[in-house]
Amino acid sequence: MERAVLVAVERQTADLLDAEESLRELASLATTAGLEVAASAVQTLKKPNPRTLIGSGKIEEIRLLIESVHAQAVLFDDELTPVQQRNLEKMFCTKVVDRTQLILDIFAQRATSQEGKLQVELAQLQYLMPRLTRQWLHLSRQRGGGVGTRGPGETQLEVDRRRVRERIAMLRRRLKQVKRTRGLHRSKRASVPYPIVALVGYTNAGKSSLMNSLTEAGVLVENKLFATLDPTVRMLKLPDGLETLVVDTVGFIHKLPHSFVEAFESTLEEVSKASLLLHVVDGSHKLAAEQIEVVNGVLGDIGAGDRQRITVFNKSDKLGSEQHLPTVSGAVCRVSAKTGDGTEQLLRQIGTMLAAQQEKLRVVIPIGRADLMAALHRSGRVVQEALSEAQDSFDVVAYVPAAVAGRVRKELALSVPEVAVDPI
Numbered sequence: 001m002e003r004a005v006l007v008a009v010e011r012q013t014a015d016l017l018d019a020e021e022s023l024r025e026l027a028s029l030a031t032t033a034g035l036e037v038a039a040s041a042v043q044t045l046k047k048p049n050p051r052t053l054i055g056s057g058k059i060e061e062i063r064l065l066i067e068s069v070h071a072q073a074v075l076f077d078d079e080l081t082p083v084q085q086r087n088l089e090k091m092f093c094t095k096v097v098d099r100t101q102l103i104l105d106i107f108a109q110r111a112t113s114q115e116g117k118l119q120v121e122l123a124q125l126q127y128l129m130p131r132l133t134r135q136w137l138h139l140s141r142q143r144g145g146g147v148g149t150r151g152p153g154e155t156q157l158e159v160d161r162r163r164v165r166e167r168i169a170m171l172r173r174r175l176k177q178v179k180r181t182r183g184l185h186r187s188k189r190a191s192v193p194y195p196i197v198a199l200v201g202y203t204n205a206g207k208s209s210l211m212n213s214l215t216e217a218g219v220l221v222e223n224k225l226f227a228t229l230d231p232t233v234r235m236l237k238l239p240d241g242l243e244t245l246v247v248d249t250v251g252f253i254h255k256l257p258h259s260f261v262e263a264f265e266s267t268l269e270e271v272s273k274a275s276l277l278l279h280v281v282d283g284s285h286k287l288a289a290e291q292i293e294v295v296n297g298v299l300g301d302i303g304a305g306d307r308q309r310i311t312v313f314n315k316s317d318k319l320g321s322e323q324h325l326p327t328v329s330g331a332v333c334r335v336s337a338k339t340g341d342g343t344e345q346l347l348r349q350i351g352t353m354l355a356a357q358q359e360k361l362r363v364v365i366p367i368g369r370a371d372l373m374a375a376l377h378r379s380g381r382v383v384q385e386a387l388s389e390a391q392d393s394f395d396v397v398a399y400v401p402a403a404v405a406g407r408v409r410k411e412l413a414l415s416v417p418e419v420a421v422d423p424i
Contacts, residue, residue, distance in 0.1 A: 004030055005065055006040040008077040009054065017254050017290055019044075019077070025254060026077045026099060028204075032226065033106050038069035052091070053084050059091055066092055073097055079257070082131040100127060100257040106226050115178050122171040123263035125164055132161055175265075182269065194379060195244045195354045195401065197236070198271045200299065201280035202291040203251030206314040208232075209337035210280055211248040214347070226251060231270060238351040239344075240381060247274065252298045254290075261301055272304040275401075276353055278346075281326075283313035283334065289326035308357070310349055316341060355381060358399040363408060365394045372408050379404045 006026050010019035017025070019042050027037045043058045052059060053076065066074065073095045074088070080098040088096045097105075104127060107120045199207040203226050215234040232248040247270050261268065271277065279295060281288050292311075299305045310331040317336040319325075325334075333349055335342030358380055365372050373394065376382050380400030387394055400408075 001034065001036045002072045003038040003070060004035045004073040004075050005038060005062060005069065005071045006030065006075050006077070007054065007062060008040070008042045009048065010042055010044040011048075017287065021287060022077050022254060026075060026102075029099070029102050029106065030075055033102055033109070035073065035075070038071050039065050041065065050081075051083065052087050053078065053080060059088075063092055066094060075099075075102060078255075085131065099255055100259075103226075103253070103257055103260075110226055115175075118171055118175055118178070119263045122168065122175065123257065123259040125168050125171070126259040126263070127257070129161075129164055129168070132157070132164060175263075179265070179269070194235075195242070195275040195357070196247060196270070196273065197244050197276045197278060197350060197354075198247045198249060198274035199278050199280055200249055200271055200295060200304075201251060202282065202295055203253050205251065205280045205282040205285075205291070206337050207248055207251065207280045210278070210312065210314060210335065210343075211246060213335075213337045213340055213343055215246055226253075238347055238354075240351045240355070241377075242351055242354060242381060243378060244275075244350070244354065247271075252295050254294050256294075256298060261298075265302075268302045268304075271299070272302055272307070274304070274307060275357060276350065277304065277307045277309035278350075279309050279311045281311060281313050282315055283325055284315045284318035288313075292326055292328065308353060310346070310353065312346060355399060357401070359402045359405045360397070360399055361405045361408065362395075362397045363412060364388070365396055365408075365412070367392050367394065369411070372411060375404060375408065376400055 006023055008019040008023040008026065023040055023042065027040070030037050041058065041062055043054050045054070049055060054062075062074065065071075071094065074092055074097070076088075076096065076098045078098060079100045080088070080096070085096050085098065104120065104124050107116075108124065111117045111120045199211060201207050211232065211234065215236050231250070234246050234248075236244050236246045238244060249268070249271055250264065277299075279292070281292055285291065296305065299307070308330075310333055311328045313319075313325050313332065313334045314337055316334045317339050319334075325332075331349055331353065333342060333346045335346055337343075361376075373385075373396070376396065376398045380398050382396060382398040384397035385394055386396075
């Protein structure tokens, strides 16, 4: 197991998490990646050094720390520029990894589906591209122009740049196909549409545990950051009989890499298209309010900031009697995915909020159109179903999604023009 020294910078500008807390999160990331945290250091800076990020005195202190603990890597809590990373590796004589690179490495370990692997590789190559010159520094031209200075070094660098660009273009094409396939699946679901409930939240807040508690999905649960990366979809039947699809998504984190949102666009699109979001929060965490703010920021970035949501304060079994939960707007529910406490109330809240999004529809359905009757029962709530005096049709009143209501009206208009369709 590689030993690592962690380095964080405390800035005077306001940040959601202070340096010490962000360093603790970096330590959790390091453990998840399979590293052993040997030591840590924090420096307070008014202005970061463009060449090395931190000052020369702190660099010497960390160099001695590396020697004393026999570390094989130095992890920085901030994203380093290519120049900073190269200079620090020369000064420390060891591998230097920034927070972005570490998160992408964890993603690479956790991705199991073909789509997840494509997304991770794209994010990694986008991170590598500006650093490629530094990777081949020993082959690049060091002197001025003239005879003897042109050679395979610069040619090799250009070949590698072109190969990376071609690979990025290929990955984007393949992910466009994935996005198109997801769109086709979504359009097929729209023919018999189920409301989609997406689980979102800070990493390690307990989304997968809640998913298992609600649907018995059998999703991997570990006390590690990003324990699950690939999304999982399961059917959930609510107490009022309404069926919905529940989607478990990758967790968000402070200082999330910019390349993440672009690379994982097709996965995160499920969140932006969801009927309802369950924002799962670790209610026992002392920085729950800051984590809520991080998640809200990411949701805004992916176009899901206006989605209707329920804030689910998880791990209620760990909450003390005097512990106060952060104040949030909208619906709130306290649960314990571990013990099951509060899940029945949560299911009722989900049903109530989904029902509020549905349209009231009154139609007369011929007795031979059992498929339409089944669609109304499956995707909504039928409140009236009366057989006509002639016993050849049903007078139905139901609350269903707008897409289902439109489909039923269209089917009735096409097949039986004389049947009354009276939407309310």
